[in-house]
Amino acid sequence: MATVTLTDIRKTFGSTEVIHGVDIDIADGEFVVIVGPSGCGKSTLLRMVAGLETVTSGEVRIGGQRVNEREPMDRDIAMVFQNYALYPHMSVFDNMAYGLKIAGRSKAEIATRVGEAAKLLQLEPYLDRRPRELSGGQRQRVAMGRAIVRKPAVFLFDEPLSNLDAKLRVQMRLEIKQLQRRLGVTSLYVTHDQVEAMTLADRMIVMNAGVADQIGPPLEVYANPRTEFVASFIGSPPMNFLPLDVAGEVAPGAARLGVRPEHMRITPTDPRLTAEVKYAEALGAETLVHVALPDGTMATVRQSAGELQPEEGASVGLGWDAGDQILFDAKGVAV
């Protein structure tokens, strides 16, 4: 168990800086998820914590100790890779036992610890198999097992679920969450999937092009996005952004107004503006109505299934509560 602290971390490849000063403070036992679009530097950040990538400037501390100069093996961490990175020529047992063997643990201790992990992850029937004889989900579990047998202070995950199909992903997501709760190990988890981030995180870090745009508990980030980027990245379908004049709002310093689709409603009484219905997507529990505003901007209204669905091409009135809108300035920062 340990805290992880990143202070003004920067990373330069050649002459391009890809991480522009990130500060994070992870409490002992906390589950922190780094989320962001492809190429924003999530993996790079995680690999700097792991010691697989040098830190150009700034400081990484694990358990209060500066680890910038330490090799990966001296940082007391375990990592789960996107492609699992299992040792293909070893059995499942040996894959999990590898780190313990190197640490010089006794045969009996290795057997007990691997046995415990295998039981926890329901891998007992597969201990003699090679990784290629396992399904994707089982390989994923072996990778998790390899991480937990060593009882590290910190778990690092780099998109561990992205090679699984949608259903398995949901199931493994739950398992990871429960496992982390049970073991109470500080975890740093990277994903580009905002649903994964929302469901797993105690706190999440939304990264945008090498900068941590916002750090906070998922619901807090969802409700009060600090930038337009965060507002559009977290939440599906993304927040609607309306030019101020179209929305009929006057606010000094603001340029655009954001409203979540579930806060927007189609209403005949006292609408704030009128729009034309382009098409509607009925998803069963809810319906997404896509409308075009007078200036051509598209917006989405999320209705529950029971509500009256408007005709395509119809002209409708749109409304929302003033408390649900967020104003952004010209740079995209919430005002």
Place this chain on the structure above:
Amino acid sequence: MEKRVTFKGIWLPLLLVLPQMFITAVFFFYPAGQAVWQSLFIPDPFGLSMQFVGLGNFEYLLTNSYYRASFVTTAIFSVLVTLVSMGVALYLAVLADRLIKGSGVYRTLLIWPYAIAPAVAGVLWLFMFNTRVGIVTWYLGTLGYDWNHVLNGGEAMGLVVVASAWGRISYNFLFFLAGLQAIPRSVIEAAAIDGAHFWTRFRTIVWPLLSPTTFFLLVVNVVYAFFETFGVIHTITSGGPQQSTTILVYKVYSDGFVGQDLGSSAAQSVILLLIVGALTIIQFKFIERRVHY
């Protein structure tokens, strides 16, 4: 699933393999048949008539101490050439694999020796180690070592081994490098996080994953050392001194073309043919069994 090209009739495919069949027949089956046939005879001293002796040539060879000595020489020579060429190649490949920048340059430079014909390579090394004017000989002399591979059998063996292995390093290097680069980086990184330092990683992860490549190269290099080093030996030592570098292939040549003992030479060829056949079978058996992880 393997994709197969299918032909409608039998004639087109036959026609397509015909040129290769022709070449194989003329340059392989015909001489091989000749060798088998000749190995059953001994010619008279003037080469005018042949006398059938059955397996006499083989019997003679197997009891002949020179021939057995040549077997031992060949074994030592092949083991050394294989070890040196593969060892150096693996070392260079590991170094090149760790390079992030400029590995292309090293790769290109390291491939060059492969383009040099064995005989030319032999002459090159001969010049450097020439007992009178060789630059290495001179340098060794200043260190107080008197190099003379013309008289010293051990030194002669050392020289032909180095010259033969040298040209082979490029080839092995390419395969080893490709093998190393096929190992996913994340597997190595996972091992590093698991606590394995460089040498442990090499021993427990890299080397086992490289074993199909290593095995393939092992067979190919033994075949090379057995059969393709003739040019090097011919130019540097001509099998001497006192037959200390007369490997089996060279003995086929010196007994047949120099000694004019065609029957014995042919019998030796047949034995070599059997050896190469055995090596090929071993290789196929193992490659079939080798799984791709």
